[in-house]
Structure formats: structure tokens, C-alpha cells
Amino acid sequence: MILSVIIPASNEERWLGACLSALIASDPVAGGAEIIVAANGCRDRTAEVARAAIPEAAAAGWQLTVIERAEGGKPAALNHADRVARGEIRAYLDADVIVSPPLLAALARGLGAREGAAYGSGRPRVTAQSRLSRAYARFWSRLPFARSTAPGFGLFAVNRAGRARWGEFPAIISDDSYVRMLFQPSERIEVAAPYDWPMTEGFAALIRVRRRQDAGVAEIAARWPELLANEGKPRLGAGGVLRLAAADPAGFAAYAAVSLAVRMGRDSGTWARGRQ
Template sequence: MILSVIIPASNEERWLGACLAALVASDPVAGGAEIIVVANGCRDRTAEVARAAIPAAAAAGWSLTVIEREQGGKPAALNHADRVARGEVRAYLDADVTVSGPLMAGLVQALGAREDAAYGSGRPRVTARSRLSQTYARFWARLPFARSTAPGFGLFAVNRAGRARWGEFPTIISDDSYVRMLFQPHERIEVPAPYDWPMTEGFAALVRVRRRQDAGVAEIAARWPELLANEGKPRLGAGGVLRLAAGDPAGFATYAAVSLAVRAGRDRGTWARGR
């Protein structure tokens, strides 16, 4: 069973090399595996970094295709790659994510064993460099969504029947949330192998990304309200918030400050990398 790993990459030269190196160092995938990098609207060396990884990928038994598109836009990049992908299992991977060795083979095994539609991911490990982002990430990672089964941020995969749940990716802010909510909680599989997912750095960036997250959820609620029933995360409630705050006062204060700044500001429609 062939695995196709699709990586949309816009100005990701700083992160893409590590992402690809971790992929090709993964455990072997029965049936073979291919990587499709779509460098979309790049103004840096993203495509060169991807092409430089072709020899190492080939030596490890991976096919690596690099596609360059002048236009930006993640959904368009995903759709372009999907049209040339060969895999029965499709994994969609952010260019700044690094997978652990067993993860991709584990996803193929888990999803390939299902004839019905299935969605899968690994267990994310949220990373950060600065003290501020570490504090925010520590609290964020304890929220119900982040602790739910196969939350899928940064990496999600589907089997053939699962990919048939939708046609082309719509033009949308949060493609990962959209796909995740096409599946009911019992259709989601979490492989125990982890992957590293970097939190964005700095207060202003955290506010921009949080604002974009909120806009993505609001967009899904407006366009596909029926999907919200598939969210599947437990309600936190006031008591739950108090327990989290008591367990991590600094994390709560940082998270609350970002939340207040999001509500006080206005979305200027600018793209923000990261979370």
C-alpha cells in the first residue's frame, strides 16, 4: 500500500530540510512511499532545499517530487499535489513538523487495515524556543482540543475511503480542522508515535495566529455548521478552567493575555505562519 505525503511549503526554507530529513529516516513503509513538496508562491530557497533532499530520499527508498507554483495559497497547493499523488493512504504534513521514526509506517498500518473511512494522526509534542511561547504552549497543550484523540494539527492522514469524504480542498483558512470534522470521533485513529509541532514565537505572533485560528473555526461554523457536531472535544466549563489555572497560573495568565489581545484587536487579513 503506497503512502503519499503531501507537503505544501510557502517560504519554508528554514524548516523544510529538517522535515524531509525526519521523513526519509522513518521506518520503512510496506508498499513504498512518495513525498510531494509543493513550493507555492515562494520568495526564498524552499524549492532548492526540497530538491537537495532528493538523493537522500532515493537512498532511503522514498520518491520525492518537487512542484513549483507561482501562486500562493495552501488549498490550491494541496489540490495540485492530490492530482498527481499515487498513494492509497494520503498524509498532509506541514513543512515545519518533524515526525518520529515509527509514525508514518504506523499510520499506513492503522489506516490500511480499515475498509471504512478513517482519519489518523500521531500524538503531537508542542515545542517552543522562547520562554513566553513555552509558557503559552504548556497551557495550550492541556486544553481539551489539544488532548483529544488525533487532533491532527500539523499532520493528518486518511485512507482511500476517507479521502473520498471530500473532493478538492475548499478555499478555507483551516484545512486541517475542516478535514478532521468530516470524520466522527470514532472514525479517528491516534497512532502512539509522536511528532514535533512548533508553536509560533513571540506575543504579537501568538495573537495573530490565535486570531487566525478563531477565524478558521468561525468560517467552518458559518459554511458547514453541521460539521460542528463531529468536534468531539469535551466541554471545559468554568470548573475546568479554574483547575487548569490553578495548576499552571503563569500559563493561564499568558493564554488569557493573548485571548484578550485577540478580542481587543482587529483582523487585518494578513497571513501568519505557525499556530
């Protein structure tokens, strides 16, 4: 089975090169593999960075296609790339994620072996640079969602039957949460191979990202309330929060400060990745 890795990328010049290098260095995928970079609304050299990786990809057995769209918007970029993808298995990858060498091949094997619809991901390793973001990431990584099976932030994949669960990506904030909740927990697989997912940097950026995450979940709850039954994460409860706080006071302080600021502040309506 062919694996198609789709990367929506908007102004990702600084991160896309490392993402592609890791992909190209991945273990071979039985049946072949392709990468589709959907550069959308870019004001930098994202597309040029992607095209520069074509010879390296070809030498490693990957077909790399670069799509340029003048219009921004992640869902539209995903839909455009999906229309040209050839793979029976589809992986959707953020442009700042770094995969480990065995991850994509393991996902392709695992999803290809499932007869029914299946969703999969690897084990995320949340990375951060600043002291504040490291503390926040450390605590956030211990919450039930991040510890659930195949949480899928930054990278998720589906087999052919799984991709048939939805048509085009809807114009929503949280496409990854939407797709994940189309599958029951028993239909999700997590392979042991990890990937690195960078936490946003700085207090203001953490607030913006957290507010966006909350808005994405609220949007799904409003439009598709039936999907919430597939969330599958255990309830933490007050006792669980206290145990986590006692184990990591600095992490809890960072997480609580961001949560409080989100509740007290107003949304500026802007979105920024917040990387340093």
C-alpha cells in the first residue's frame, strides 16, 4: 500500500526543512511513499524550501510534490493535497514536527493490517526551549488527553476505510481533534515509535494557543456533539490534579497561570505559532 504524507504549510520556512529531512530519512515503506507539501498563503520561502528537498527525496525513494496556493487556510490546503494524493494510507503532518526513522513505516504496517476503519499515530514527545514553556509542556504532557492512545496532535494517519469516514476537511479550527473523534477508542492504534512536537514559546503565545485549542473543542461540541462520546480520555478529577501538582509544582504553576489568563483575557482574533 502506498503511503501519502500530507503537510499543510503556511509560512513554515524556518521549520519545514528539518521536518522534510526527518521524513526523507525514514525507514522504507513497503509499497512506496510520497510527500505532498501544500504551501498556502505563504509570504516566505516555504515552497522554495520544499522544492529544494525534491532531489534528496527522490534519491531516498520518496516522491515529493509541492502545491502552492495563494489563499491561506489549513482545511483548504488539506483538501487540495488530498485530491492529488495516491496513497491508500494517508498521514497528515504538521510542518514543524520531527518524526523518528521507524514511525511512518510502522504506521503504514499497522494501519494496513486493519480490515476496518482505523486511525493511528505515534507517541508524541513534547519539546520546548524556554523555561516557562518547558514547565507548561511537562505538566500538559501528563494530562489525560496527552496520555491517551494516539492523541494525534501534530501527526495522525488513517487507512482507506478510515479516510472514508469523512469527505472534505471542514473549515474548522481543530481538524486533528475532529478526525480523531470520528473514531472510537477501539479503532485507534498507537505505534511505539515517537515524534517530536514543539510547544509554543512564551507566555503570550501559550495563551493564544490554549485559547485556540479551547475554541476548537467548543466548535466541535457545538457542531457535532455526538462526537464527544468518542473522546476516550479518562477523567482526572480534583484528586488527580492535586497529585500532578504535588509531583510538579513548577509545571502546575505554569499551566495554571496560562489557564487563568485564558479565562480572564479576551481573544485578539489573531493566530501566531509563537516559535522562537
